[in-house]
Amino acid sequence: MQHNQKKINSELNPNVSVDCVIFGFDLEQLTVLLIDRGEISSAFGPRMALPGNLIYDNENLDMAANRVLDELTGLNNIYLEQVGAFGDPDRIHKESDREWLKSIRAEPEARVITVAYFTLVPMSNYKPQASSFAKNADWVPVNEIKELAFDHFEILQAAKDKLKQKIKIQPIGFNLLPEKFTLSQLHRLYESILDKPLDKRNFRRKIQKLDILSSLREKQRGVPHKPSLLYEFNEEKYQELTQTGFDNFGF
Amino acid sequence: MQHNQKKINSELNPNVSVDCVIFGFDLEQLTVLLIDRGEISSAFGPRMALPGNLIYDNENLDMAANRVLDELTGLNNIYLEQVGAFGDPDRIHKESDREWLKSIRAEPEARVITVAYFTLVPMSNYKPQASSFAKNADWVPVNEIKELAFDHFEILQAAKDKLKQKIKIQPIGFNLLPEKFTLSQLHRLYESILDKPLDKRNFRRKIQKLDILSSLREKQRGVPHKPSLLYEFNEEKYQELTQTGFDNFGF
DNA sequence: TTGGATAGTGTAAATTTGACACAAAGCTAT
């Protein structure tokens, strides 16, 4: 929309949009950043929707997804991965959907294919008021989401599955944590993504054997219990590891 | 195209196409069904391309992919899975590409997003002359493909990766084999998908432990060596297995 | 000082993986 002035010369493609499943982690559970479409839209259906927009004709899909993310959160340089394309011809059923689409300049009658992405953002970096859109945006724990506008619930499901599968192959979970984190937080993160409990000792053993964490001398402060050591993700060691064709972070 | 008369009332969407990576297995190696675009197109670039087409406004993406497959091979009810969406604005560079696009009724100047699928077909079921298109179609071993038209080489790469990854999680390889097959054929199939040698005895041990194969009393006939026992994929046992949340066919 | 909360640690049994070689069965050519 008007946010990104650079794009104003190019035309919106009325047939293709991107939607972003923006994952965060509040140190307790996996959350998703949703847009509240407001009272009016809610008259006929779920208020909450994934952030998304039509694409411009001069940008590629990844760029469009990054733009949507940037417009909403002000973040860039973020882990981002395509989930896939969605596009039943009858995606849009309701009058309220049409109103909403008009408000984001989409053509309500057009058949729209949407390309879904998921992104992993460290919640600590997110400034809620980075853009005017963000006023209507909220983090919602994934487990509490029971319905979404359009086909967004289906997209969310696919994104969760993809993330679950991906984390077994690459240690991308770090993108959801602050730079310094504890093993317990990482543990909890894996549990909430994989949606199953993991034995504490076995988890720690396995993650440490990978040797992609740097333990800092620093400890947690101000917690009402034994403070944990803090760790950092070690990018270089990870690169070494993957360059040997390693692809099994098997959980 | 004109092949499928049912669709003639609906309009083609000029912005969205599907491309299919149709995998086969000739009992030696993994192959892909490619279209030869002919001499004229080849003047400026690779002749070979993935089969694909624009979508109609009244069909969903999976339907479109199935249609492309059906038009080319006459096959339906085939294992099919989305790879993802591809769509750089500058996908189409060459004059020859434009000519080709016109010939399939696409708008050469339009910005086209393509949604890629891969499908697994049992080569034994494929009748090469099922459609007029098939005259220009040929099975090509994946290892011999060095370039393709448009961005199709990139798409092929993504499809191979997806297949490789998927086969570690679900035993979809059976879709590439005839109903009755030998363990050696299955072994060879896994090797060619994973692109690495697998120890014969270890492979057989692992695959048998899954207990999703039914051994038939029948033997191979007419081979110039000790004949192998024939096996069938056992759908029911597989269903039992997956319904317990099993997702590791770990190779 | 005590109580509450979470951090951090080791071991033993079971399972899985990886490496490795030779006899059996059928076909072909003589």
Add this chain to the structure above:
DNA sequence: ATAGCTTTGTGTCAAATTTACACTATCCAA
């Protein structure tokens, strides 16, 4: 018919990995 070629089919042992499981240490707050 026989010898030779080709591929099938099979077992074991060592190493690595996985699973299950419980108690002490450290900090904060009351």
